[in-house]
Amino acid sequence: MSHKRITAITLGFSIVLTVGLARTAPASASVTCPSGSVGWHTENDANGNQIIMNAGNYGTGADTCFTYGADGAMTLTQADLTYSSSPTSYPNDGYGCDNSYCSTGWTSEPWASVTSQLTGGFSTSGVASGSEYDQILDSFFTTTASQPFTYPNAEIEIISFAAPSYSSLGFCVSTSCGATEYPISGSNWWLSEKTAHSASYTWPDYLFVQDIQGNGIADAPLETFYSTASNSGEGPSLGSLNLGFLGFGAELWKNGAGLSIGPVDVTNLP
Numbered sequence: 617m618s619h620k621r622i623t624a625i626t627l628g629f630s631i632v633l634t635v636g637l638a639r640t641a642p643a644s645a646s647v648t649c650p651s652g653s654v655g656w657h658t659e660n661d662a663n664g665n666q667i668i669m670n671a672g673n674y675g676t677g678a679d680t681c682f683t684y685g686a687d688g689a690m691t692l693t694q695a696d697l698t699y700s701s702s703p704t705s706y707p708n709d710g711y712g713c714d715n716s717y718c719s720t721g722w723t724s725e726p727w728a729s730v731t732s733q734l735t736g737g738f739s740t741s742g743v744a745s746g747s748e749y750d751q752i753l754d755s756f757f758t759t760t761a762s763q764p765f766t767y768p769n770a771e772i773e774i775i776s777f778a779a780p781s782y783s784s785l786g787f788c789v790s791t792s793c794g795a796t797e798y799p800i801s802g803s804n805w806w807l808s809e810k811t812a813h814s815a816s817y818t819w820p821d822y823l824f825v826q827d828i829q830g831n832g833i834a835d836a837p838l839e840t841f842y843s844t845a846s847n848s849g850e851g852p853s854l855g856s857l858n859l860g861f862l863g864f865g866a867e868l869w870k871n872g873a874g875l876s877i878g879p880v881d882v883t884n885l886p
Contacts, residue, residue: 647673647679647680647681650681653681654683655671655680656668656670656671659688661879665711666720666721666722668717668719669682669684669690669878673705674703674704676696676700677697677700679694679705680695680696680707682707687878687879687881688878689737689876689877690707690876690877691874692707692872692873692874692876693873697870697871699748700869700870703867704869704870705868705872706863706865707865707866707872707875708754708863710862711861712859713861724858724859725858726858727755727839727846728839728843730838730842733882734880734881735881736877737878737879738777738876740777740875743779744872747868747870747871748872750777750785750866752773752774753774755772755862757769757857757859758857759857760860767814767817768819770852771820772841772842773822774824774841775824777826782825782829785869787806788808788823795808796850797827798824800824801837804827804828805824805827805841806823806825807848807850808825809821820852822848824845
């Protein structure tokens with residue numbers, strides 16, 4: 617399958633910022649990186665909202681590392697060269713509570729109230745040959761404002777690109793594997809539900825996969841994805857859950873060095 621380049625992604629969502637929570641940096645702050653690279657950093661976007669830039673290492677293989685620029689721009693300098701049947705890391709620009717750290721001023725809001733916008737860049741032009749990865753906007757839902765996203769009550773993944781292909785990374789894009797197709801904001805999306813897990817915790821995980829790779833997402837209201845998942849019957853309703861974390865980045869299945877994520881920007885926050 618030919619690889620189309622994604623240059624920008626725009627989505628709608630709503631977040632309320634109030635008093636910051638005093639927390640420590642997550643484990644990805646302590647990684648083995650080349651000189652000039654890091655595994656964790658914070659940066660403000662153009663509107664002054666704090667971005668958590670996290671290599672998101674899952675503790676297997678070589679650490680993912682990156683260099684960083686303004687507004688959450690990151691370029692991956694190192695990643696695990698060995699293929700894994702599940703992602704080895706999730707480098708991302710995030711807002712909210714990321715593991716043990718919450719971005720300054722963050723508190724969550726009910727998922728049904730989302731209205732603002734996030735714009736993010738994503739470039740594959742410099743990625744290492746043979747890399748396997750997907751582009752993802754990930755939402756984690758919790759019952760409290762400060763609950764770490766490693767222990768969510770639900771998750772929604774919005775995926776619009778995968779290399780080398782959706783099927784090679786195990787994403788369901790047909791009725792034959794149990795997905796249902798929904799039209800959202802001018803594109804068709806395959807929705808399926810699975811059980812995600814950490815070492816000792818599980819939660820429902822909804823996956824939206826765009827039918828045509830590389831189109832990106834333009835002005836898609838995030839609340840439409842949320843309500844579609846919640847009302848689909850594919851899994852449990854989101855009920856009264858709050859949006860606890862929103863991350864934009866890539867899941868790495870093999871290598872990924874040279875991939876560029878960001879810059880990102882959030883508008884219309886209080």
